[in-house]
Amino acid sequence: MPVMDFGDALNLALKEEMRRDGRVYCIGEDIVLGLPFGVTKGLAEEFGLARVRNAPISEAAIVGSSLGAAMTGLVPVVDMHFADFVTCAMDEVVNQIAKSRYMFGGQIACPLTLRMPYGIGKSAGGHHSNSVEAWFVNTPGLKVCMPSTPADARGLLKTAIRDPDPVLIFEHRALYRVQGEVPAEETLVPLGAADVKRAGTDVTVIATARMVGEALLAAEMLAEEGISAEVVDPRSLVPLDRATLAASVAKTHRVVIAEEGPMRASVGAWLAWVVMEQSFDELDAPIARVAAPDVPIPFSPPMEAFVTAHAGQIVAAARELMK
Amino acid sequence: MVEEGAPTPAPDASHARIARAMTHAPGPDQLLQMYAAMLRVRRFEERARELYHAGRIPGFIHLSVGQEGVAVGVGAALRRDDYLLSTHRGHGHLIAKGGSLRALMAEIFGKATGCCKGKGGSMHIADASVGYLGANGVLASGCVLAPGVGLSIQMRGTDQVVAVLFGDGAANRGPFHEGVNLSALWRAPVVFVCENNSWASTTAHELSTAGGSIAARAAGYGIPGVAVDGNDALAVHAAVAEAVRRARGGDGPSLIEAKTVRWLGHHEGDPQAYRPKSEVEEGRRQDPIARLRAHLEGAALLDAAHAARVAQAIEADVEDAIAFAESSPLPEPHHALDDLFVHWPWKD
Numbered sequence: 001m002p003v004m005d006f007g008d009a010l011n012l013a014l015k016e017e018m019r020r021d022g023r024v025y026c027i028g029e030d031i032v033l034g035l036p037f038g039v040t041k042g043l044a045e046e047f048g049l050a051r052v053r054n055a056p057i058s059e060a061a062i063v064g065s066s067l068g069a070a071m072t073g074l075v076p077v078v079d080m081h082f083a084d085f086v087t088c089a090m091d092e093v094v095n096q097i098a099k100s101r102y103m104f105g106g107q108i109a110c111p112l113t114l115r116m117p118y119g120i121g122k123s124a125g126g127h128h129s130n131s132v133e134a135w136f137v138n139t140p141g142l143k144v145c146m147p148s149t150p151a152d153a154r155g156l157l158k159t160a161i162r163d164p165d166p167v168l169i170f171e172h173r174a175l176y177r178v179q180g181e182v183p184a185e186e187t188l189v190p191l192g193a194a195d196v197k198r199a200g201t202d203v204t205v206i207a208t209a210r211m212v213g214e215a216l217l218a219a220e221m222l223a224e225e226g227i228s229a230e231v232v233d234p235r236s237l238v239p240l241d242r243a244t245l246a247a248s249v250a251k252t253h254r255v256v257i258a259e260e261g262p263m264r265a266s267v268g269a270w271l272a273w274v275v276m277e278q279s280f281d282e283l284d285a286p287i288a289r290v291a292a293p294d295v296p297i298p299f300s301p302p303m304e305a306f307v308t309a310h311a312g313q314i315v316a317a318a319r320e321l322m323k
Numbered sequence: 324m325v326e327e328g329a330p331t332p333a334p335d336a337s338h339a340r341i342a343r344a345m346t347h348a349p350g351p352d353q354l355l356q357m358y359a360a361m362l363r364v365r366r367f368e369e370r371a372r373e374l375y376h377a378g379r380i381p382g383f384i385h386l387s388v389g390q391e392g393v394a395v396g397v398g399a400a401l402r403r404d405d406y407l408l409s410t411h412r413g414h415g416h417l418i419a420k421g422g423s424l425r426a427l428m429a430e431i432f433g434k435a436t437g438c439c440k441g442k443g444g445s446m447h448i449a450d451a452s453v454g455y456l457g458a459n460g461v462l463a464s465g466c467v468l469a470p471g472v473g474l475s476i477q478m479r480g481t482d483q484v485v486a487v488l489f490g491d492g493a494a495n496r497g498p499f500h501e502g503v504n505l506s507a508l509w510r511a512p513v514v515f516v517c518e519n520n521s522w523a524s525t526t527a528h529e530l531s532t533a534g535g536s537i538a539a540r541a542a543g544y545g546i547p548g549v550a551v552d553g554n555d556a557l558a559v560h561a562a563v564a565e566a567v568r569r570a571r572g573g574d575g576p577s578l579i580e581a582k583t584v585r586w587l588g589h590h591e592g593d594p595q596a597y598r599p600k601s602e603v604e605e606g607r608r609q610d611p612i613a614r615l616r617a618h619l620e621g622a623a624l625l626d627a628a629h630a631a632r633v634a635q636a637i638e639a640d641v642e643d644a645i646a647f648a649e650s651s652p653l654p655e656p657h658h659a660l661d662d663l664f665v666h667w668p669w670k671d
Contacts, residue, residue: 025478050478056508061467061501068471071456073479074404076471096468104449104457105440108663141663148394164665192669214628239669 002184006307007176009150010039010115013157014077016186018047021075024164025051028079028115036081037176058087063114064164067097069168070112070137077161082128083118083170097166098141112167113160119172119210120260120297120308129297129304131261133170137270143167143191145236148212150180152235155189158308159222172210172260185287192239195250197205200230203318205255206245206271208234213291218314225321237267246273246278254321260309263291288317346357347564349395349399357399359549359633360620361391361612364415367424370660371414371431375591381433384445385412389554389586392611393518394419394560396559396581400567402570406454406472406485408465410518411446413458415486422450424644434651441654443661456485458637463493466502466515472577483663484570486514486563492523494537502586507544507633510575514566517578518553520585525597538580546576553581554609557618569629 004012005269015083018024026040032054034041036139044052045252055062063086080086086093097110120129136142147153153171160167198219208217212233219229234240249255255275259268272287290313298304341468349357368386375384387394390412398419401407409416411554417427423438430437431445449457456472459465465487472485493499494517507511517537521528528537541548547566549557559581566577584606619625625633 013605021531023478056501058501058505060498061470063499064464064467064502065469065471065474065505066458068408068468068473068485069475069478070471071468072472072475075473076469090463092467096464098458100449100457101665102663103439103443103447105438105442107439107449107451108456109665111665116500130573143664165667192671239667239671242671 002127003179004182005177005179005221006148006153006171007038007152007232009154009182010157011041012182013154013161014040015044017161018043018051023073023075023078025053025074026077026079027055027066029055029057029062029081029150030247031079032167037173037276039115039171040079041174045200059085059093061142062279063092064096066112067092067100069112071108075079075161076112078112080114080116080316083116083132084127084130086116086132093136093142094139098139101165102141109164110166111164114166114168115157116168116170118170119174119228120250120304121174123299123301123304125299126267128298131156133237134261134265134267136168137267141183142167143236144238145191145311146170147235148175148197149189150178150211151182152189152195154182155187156191156235159188159191161189162226167191170209174210178213187233191236192241193236194232194234194244196230196244198229198231200227200252202228202252203256203321204230204232204248204252205256205258205314205318206232206298207258208237209260211260214309214311215258215314217311219314221311222318225319227318229318238272242274242278243268245275249275249282251277253282254318255283256288256290256314256317256321258290258309258314262291262294263289264294266291284323288321290314290317341533343520347400347561347568348472349560353375353399353414353427354615354619354624357395357560358612358615358625359637360395360398360419361556361615362634363424363637363640364371364391364418365612366637367418367428367644370588370641370645371428372591379432379649380445382429382444383590385590385627386587387412387585388521389606389610390518390583391415392489393488393553393557393581393583395522396556397488397516397563399560400563401484401486403453405483406456407488408456408468408472408485409458409489410462410465410488411458411460411494412561412587413448413488414445416458417448417455420455421453422455423642425600426450427646428648429633429651432648432651433653434648435653435654435658436647440658463489463498463502464495465489466493467498467503467505467514468507469515470506470511471507473513474509475511476512476597479628482571484512484514484567486516488516490523491517491519491521491528492526492530495523495531503541503544503546506576507546510524510573512570513576513577514563514570515576516563517580519580519582521582522585522589522598524589525593541578542589546578548578548580550582553583554611560604
């Protein structure tokens, strides 16, 4: 199987979908040059500037125009540049894109994809580092996915583009240059299908995106202590594959939920409720959570490292559950 | 008063306006249709107001009585397959675009037969069958949807246009500026129409809008900016028709500021303590329906008997819509869970 990095896998998905469907176009800031993370590089050369559209720094217009285009027959793929900047288009995402189909009684569809480069790292500071997926999981009308591997990135982005509804795909900045095997043939990864990234018997670690890698590292460390951790990656949060979570908990009876965003009212808090609701009788210990402290992301490296969720915290939480 | 980028639009008719109006002047049939359309909007809203105060309509309604000249001036300049993006004060816009009175009335009643199955209500109506892509509860939000609709038209290679209506208050939100800028950059077939009724809810235009003229803002984006008397449906029509002609021809967007008078409150129930009564009295003297009727009578296109027939037919249509809404079923409560997604095979 060919090996490529996460960013190139996304690039491949865009090329495949733009070749397949002439209605698909990309829009964002600096995307003709492939900035900021290389995902759109080479697209303008192949598809031209009409379908690879550099936009002014006008997030409301970038996102809002994509809804206007989607409801009248096009299939936009929006590059949010940094997910943090979606705040400048919150009305467009939350009030317009998420609600239009519902509010209008199903008269219109909104087949658009919002690519959300996000996440902590490299001292990007408070306006370029945040995990904002919880806002959108809490917004009815949006589908939300979070790939952790190059193969999942390609397969989920292709699915997102083909989906007739709005899909947000969160691409962690720290993963763009991570390598992995990607099937040579065209492969879709469905929404609502979790993936067990490592099988185990003692504790289930639920993690998405960058935290999957941390969870796998934690599982290696726990194995040395004789603790067998199973790593479950939901891959999409909306829809959520509850059955795979339930099956894992039925096997391990202990759960650590790891996420990069802040602790309060988060995706992890919701997943903990899902596990409690569907697997209460299976649990042998309280559900443990790993998340960031409830502060903005600080700039200086030691402070940034301090608030970055990591494998060591997962190991500590799992150990505690095994006592 | 059709002046491109004019900083202070003159209130009187200029030669330029007359000359351009002539090129798009509606024929006798269309003039009569415009008259009937304005009356249809007026009577629909007057009856909706009565029904609202009688407790038949839930929520809030924002009425456009007095502003019909804008709705119909715009609607008459568009084709059925053109698009329209509207506002929270959008009943008249939908009627002028050819939407069904029955489906509209049923929607604001919250009935299952409404154009949005009761999920939208007065502030969030839509009727895609006539290109009406939605009223909007958030001001100026349509201004950023518009360039995307325009892009879709360009990429699909049709000669449609999209008109986007918004109020003077909305012209002070960022999306107005972002939407005009992007449309101008793309030379998108968009017609921006500011319905300036001089009140942003309860805040006066002069206290909210620096520079005074919204039309003049067009100059900053290098597109035509035109101010017209919004109480003159023919002036609105002439300006919009010219902007539509430009848009269809690939010459890009225009901005039209139509100055009008909101006869009623911001919403029904607004006591309007902030506003002198004389303003509405002055507005009533500029009644767009009376003005077009006088024009039609002057041109011998309408007499009293004909006008009575028109009024009678409209009365029947409006009462039919009310009867339809009243007799329609309320939605089943669990239908609150429908229509969120096109594709949702999951149980979650």
